[in-house]
Amino acid sequence: MAEQKYVYTTHATEADPRKLDSIESVVNEHAREGWRFVDTLEKDGTTVGLVFEQER
Template structure:
């Protein structure tokens, strides 16, 4: 079986006061370019970034 290979990119999120930016639109934008949300990065219970992957 061939090994799958991926490339990764990250997107930092910005909290404005107690509101987050529109995460859904960011995910949809990356998805339209072939990226898949792989993981979220959190600090103190707040999402501070997202990791996206796609096959090479």
């Protein structure tokens, strides 16, 4: 079995368009820690989370 190349983490978001600045700061904070934004988690068409990956 191959060794896992990436690890993943998620961050819950609020469905409030007025909080886009806070989402941007979350993405930037994760990027400074070496995480790369890769996808969103959605429920009923609303983004409820962000998915980040990092090489092991």
